[in-house]
Amino acid sequence: MKIATSNTRDQYPLSTRKIFKKTLSSIIVWGLLALVCVVLAFVVAPSSSGGAIALFVAALFFLFIIFIVWLYQRWYFAVYFYDLTNDYIVIRKGPITPSEITIPYERIQDVYVDQDLLDRMLGLYDVHLSSATVSSGMSAHIDGVERQAADGLRAILLNTVKERISKHRSGQDVVRNNTPPPAPPTI
Amino acid sequence: MINQDIVNYINAEMAKGTSRNDITNALVGSGWQSKDIDEAFNATSSVAAKNVASSSLYGASQGLHVTEKDYPITILWIFKAPINIILVSVIALLFGYYFPYLLIALPIYLIANPLIRANFHYSIEDKFFVVKQGVFSKNQRNLPYGVIQNVLAKQDLFDRIFGLASLRVENASLGGGGSDSKRRSFRLTSSRQEAESVGASGNKVNIPGLRKKDAEALKNIILQKMKENPIEDNQSGL
Numbered sequence: 001m002k003i004a005t006s007n008t009r010d011q012y013p014l015s016t017r018k019i020f021k022k023t024l025s026s027i028i029v030w031g032l033l034a035l036v037c038v039v040l041a042f043v044v045a046p047s048s049s050g051g052a053i054a055l056f057v058a059a060l061f062f063l064f065i066i067f068i069v070w071l072y073q074r075w076y077f078a079v080y081f082y083d084l085t086n087d088y089i090v091i092r093k094g095p096i097t098p099s100e101i102t103i104p105y106e107r108i109q110d111v112y113v114d115q116d117l118l119d120r121m122l123g124l125y126d127v128h129l130s131s132a133t134v135s136s137g138m139s140a141h142i143d144g145v146e147r148q149a150a151d152g153l154r155a156i157l158l159n160t161v162k163e164r165i166s167k168h169r170s171g172q173d174v175v176r177n178n179t180p181p182p183a184p185p186t187i
Numbered sequence: 188m189i190n191q192d193i194v195n196y197i198n199a200e201m202a203k204g205t206s207r208n209d210i211t212n213a214l215v216g217s218g219w220q221s222k223d224i225d226e227a228f229n230a231t232s233s234v235a236a237k238n239v240a241s242s243s244l245y246g247a248s249q250g251l252h253v254t255e256k257d258y259p260i261t262i263l264w265i266f267k268a269p270i271n272i273i274l275v276s277v278i279a280l281l282f283g284y285y286f287p288y289l290l291i292a293l294p295i296y297l298i299a300n301p302l303i304r305a306n307f308h309y310s311i312e313d314k315f316f317v318v319k320q321g322v323f324s325k326n327q328r329n330l331p332y333g334v335i336q337n338v339l340a341k342q343d344l345f346d347r348i349f350g351l352a353s354l355r356v357e358n359a360s361l362g363g364g365g366s367d368s369k370r371r372s373f374r375l376t377s378s379r380q381e382a383e384s385v386g387a388s389g390n391k392v393n394i395p396g397l398r399k400k401d402a403e404a405l406k407n408i409i410l411q412k413m414k415e416n417p418i419e420d421n422q423s424g425l
Binding site (some may be wrong): 087088096097098099100101102103104106107131132133135136139140 | 335336337338339340341342343344346347357358359390391406410413414417
C-alpha cells in the first residue's frame with residue numbers, strides 16, 4: 001500500500017520493525033489471554049476429545065486475530081505521516097480515525113526519546129515532543145524509528161527551536177533600536 | 188520634497204505597529220517639519236496598503252473577517268449523537284440487551300444540539316480568536332494568537348464516514364489541560380472517545396462537526412495568524 005511520504009519521513013524514516021514490534025506486543029497480550037482461557041476450559045471440562053477440538057478452535061481464532069492485528073499495523077505504518085515544515089511540525093496518525101497535531105517550533109517545550117522493553121530488544125526509539133498542553137504530550141510522538149533517525153530528529157528539532165527563539169530575541173532588539181533619521185538643515 | 192530616509196523610517200515603525208502620533212512626535216523631536224512629515228505619510232500609506240493586500244497568502248487572514256458563517260458547524264453534527272445512540276441500541280438489541288436510558292437521552296440531544304450550534308459563534312479578529320457561546324449562560328473567550336500551543340484536527344468513525352472533522356485549538360491556560368488527566372485510566376487501546384464539547388472549555392477551543400475541507404481551511408488560517416503574531420518577550424500574549 002502507498003506509504004505517506006514527506007521530506008522528513010524520507011530523511012528520518014520509520015523502521016519497518018515497528019510493525020513487527022506492535023504485532024509482537026499484541027501476540028503477547030492475546031497469547032496470555034488465550035492461555036488463560038484454555039487452562040480454564042481444561043479445568044472446567046477435562047474430556048479429551050472435546051478438549052482437543054476446543055484447543056484447535058482456540059488456536060485458529062488466535063492466529064486469525066494476530067493476522068488482523070498485523071494487517072492493521074501495516075495500514076497504520078503506511079498512513080503515519082510526519083513532516084517538519086518551515087514553521088511547524090505536523091504529525092498525522094491513525095488509519096481509521098485519523099488525528100493530526102500541528103505544533104509551531106516556538107512552542108516546543110521539550111524533546112524526549114525513550115524505549116520500552118520490546119523497543120530495546122528490536123533497537124527502536126520513540127521521539128516525544130510536547131508543547132505546554134497535556135494532550136500534546138500524549139499525542140505528539142514519532143514512535144518506532146531507529147537510532148540514527150532518532151538522533152537526527154532530536155538534533156534537528158532542538159536546533160530549529162534554538163534558532164527560532166534566538167531569532168525572535170535578536171529581531172526584537174534590532175527593531176527597538178530604530179531611531180528617527182536626523183532632519184535636513186532648514187534653509 | 189520627500190526624503191527616502193524618513194519614508195523608510197516611517198515604514199519600519201509602522202511595521203512594528205507604532206501609532207502615527209508616536210511616529211510624528213519622534214520625527215518632530217528630531218527636527219522635521221510637520222508638512223514634510225505629512226507628505227511622507229501620504230507616500231507611505233499607498234505603498235503600505237498595496238503590500239498588505241499582496242502579502243497575505245490567505246486573503247481571509249488580512250482583509251476579510253472570518254466568522255463561523257464562513258466555516259460553519261454542519262447540520263449533520265446535530266444528528267451525530269442521536270445516530271450513534273440509535274446504532275448502539277440496535278446492536279445491543281441484536282445481542283439481547285436493552286438500554287432504556289440511552290433512548291431517553293435521544294430527544295434531549297435532538298433539542299440541545301441545535302441550540303448549542305445556534306448559540307456558538309467564533310470569529311478570527313485581527314489580534315484575537317474570539318469565541319462566544321452559551322445557551323443559558325453566555326460567555327466569551329478571547330484567545331491571542333501568540334499563545335496558541337497546538338492545533339489538532341481529529342476525525343472519529345462517524346466523522347470519517349460522513350466527511351466531517353473537528354478542530355481543537357489549545358493554549359496553556361488552566362495547567363495545560365492537566366486537570367482532565369484524572370480521567371485517563373488504563374485502557375487497552377488509546378481512547379479518543381472523550382465527550383466532545385463545543386467551544387471553549389478548559390485550555391482548548393473545540394469546534395466539532397466541520398466539513399473536512401472547512402476544517403483544513405480554518406486550520407491554515409489560524410496557523411497563518413499564529414505565524415504573523417509571534418509571542419513577544421513577556422509571557423502573556425496580550
